[in-house]
Amino acid sequence: MSDGFLKKAYGARDAASTRELYNDWAASYDAEVGTNGYATPGRCAEALATYLPDKSLPILDFGCGTGLSGLALKLAGFETIDGLDLSEDMLAQAREKGVYRSLSLIRANAPLSHNPGDYAAIAAIGVIGAGAAPISVFDTLMNGLDKGGMLVFSFNDHALADPENERRLCDWTDCGAAHLLFREYGDHLPGIDLKSNVYVLEKA
Numbered sequence: 001m002s003d004g005f006l007k008k009a010y011g012a013r014d015a016a017s018t019r020e021l022y023n024d025w026a027a028s029y030d031a032e033v034g035t036n037g038y039a040t041p042g043r044c045a046e047a048l049a050t051y052l053p054d055k056s057l058p059i060l061d062f063g064c065g066t067g068l069s070g071l072a073l074k075l076a077g078f079e080t081i082d083g084l085d086l087s088e089d090m091l092a093q094a095r096e097k098g099v100y101r102s103l104s105l106i107r108a109n110a111p112l113s114h115n116p117g118d119y120a121a122i123a124a125i126g127v128i129g130a131g132a133a134p135i136s137v138f139d140t141l142m143n144g145l146d147k148g149g150m151l152v153f154s155f156n157d158h159a160l161a162d163p164e165n166e167r168r169l170c171d172w173t174d175c176g177a178a179h180l181l182f183r184e185y186g187d188h189l190p191g192i193d194l195k196s197n198v199y200v201l202e203k204a
């Protein structure tokens with residue numbers, strides 16, 4: 001079991017130090033999370049595949065990191081995946097996976113710049129919560145979906161420990177602005193005994 005960066009990853013930090021953390025982690029990220037059995041990308045990709053049968057429709061992989069999430073989406077059958085990330089070094093690793101149509105850098109708190117109709121779904125896999133993106137990103141992603149578009153995302157145990165995160169999800173579902181199609185608790189990083197919820201939401 002390896003816990004080099006994982007040991008320090010889950011502290012609260014601002015966008016600049018988040019970018020620095022992931023730039024420093026980029027070269028060893030796949031090995032470290034792989035050794036610890038990183039399961040959430042595969043769980044998210046399979047969940048989305050259940051609700052989005054047309055795999056030719058483009059998907060936006062927000063916070064794509066080194067591309068493990070894109071790889072899982074590709075393995076689940078999705079053909080057209082664009083990636084966005086805060087860290088140029090994570091994006092460089094993602095480029096080597098060869099699974100993305102495009103990869104772009106995004107500033108923290110920047111609005112999404114795609115056009116309506118560009119994406120049938122957005123993925124944010126291992127992205128929102130302590131050590132990565134703030135919960136405000138959740139609204140940005142929901143606002144970036146078309147009516148009927150889907151958001152597949154995860155909250156790990158650290159994210160679930162902060163009630164504000166699931167509360168933000170309920171803000172959308174309670175008023176009928178989105179429908180929760182799927183929620184499942186399961187393995188995230190079994191090597192460090194961390195689990196996650198995987199969700200699929202459909203924008204109403």
Ligand SMILES: C[S@@+](CC[C@H](N)C(=O)[O-])C[C@H]1O[C@@H](n2cnc3c(N)ncnc32)[C@H](O)[C@@H]1O
Binds near residue numbers: 018062069109134
């Ligand atoms: C734990 S990694 C997950 C990467 C990938 N989705 C995966 O499953 O392996 C979190 C990623 O989110 C990115 N990130 C953190 N905050 C972000 C933000 N505000 N906007 C875009 N990406 C962000 C980080 O740079 C990092 O690559």
